[in-house]
Amino acid sequence: MQSAIAELEKQQTRGEMSGRKLAIDVVMETPERFSTAVRDAFEAEVATFPPMVFRCRFHFAEVMKQAELVQLLDRIRLRGTNGIVLKAPDVPDVAAAVSRATEAGIPVVTLVTDLPNSSRTAYAGADNRAAGETAAYLIGEHFGDEAGRVLVTLSSGRFRGEEEREIGFRRLLRESYPRIGVTEISEGHGTDAATGTLAMQAISADPAINAVYSIGGGNRAVLAAFEAAQRPIRIFVAHDLDADNRALLTAREISFVLHHDLRMDARSAFRAVMSRSTRGGIAPPALSAVEIVTPYNMPVLGSALPFA
Structure with missing residues (x-):
């Protein structure tokens, strides 16, 4: 049924967009490893639409002043x-x-x-609060009745998505796993040098910190900091299945990656741009599902779910 609906949508798009090109x-203000994943996802999704309907122009910076x-x-x-x-x-x-x-x-x-x-037209992405709750569940269940302390890393407190993840994480820990404390670091902008x-x-x-919930990235630097201090990590939960996290997960240096399908996000964004009905108003969010990825269920590059 879903495949039939998707085919009807493509046929409608071909009819509506025949002879048109949309730029x-x-x-994005984001670390390069994530912007690369976004670029690949958007370019892969463009190829599924009628030829030359979309042309994406990318403007990326790891750190960008507000002005x-x-x-x-x-x-x-x-x-x-x-x-946009x-x-x-x-x-x-x-x-x-x-x-x-x-x-x-x-x-x-x-x-x-x-x-x-804001007056944005639509949101495309995961339910960030639910993602934070998922991380809290994984870490809380790992510790059980034992005490622990989690290093929570944010790239910056200015991003609503990261704040929502942290809110969900802290809420579930407080309600269900009160033996686990939190130490937060922020404003490393996901870069290795500052985050490390x-x-x-x-x-x-x-000295009580023995787990990591990486919301903002810079995971190689975080691991290096623990190694330099000769401190073990009981469990490490990260976001985004970029090249770094693929390698770290395969090597068992991190425990879980919370993944969502960037190609679905790209598809949702394209549809919102094409749709005239949402212009000038707020559309319902197009939420992509959060998946818990281990070394044994990692999506294959080039598959329908290539990135997180």
């Missing part, structure tokens, strides 16, 4: 685009730039981290 600008991001969004609006896909901090200036774009008739789809107080320094400082200051 979409993908704007630079706002200027970029305004330049894209003034130059002209058929849609955006991963950005949830701050007032960014929300204002999104409003200027939607007022100009440009649909804006937030990707993996939402801007719920923050991790080293945290584990040096607190």
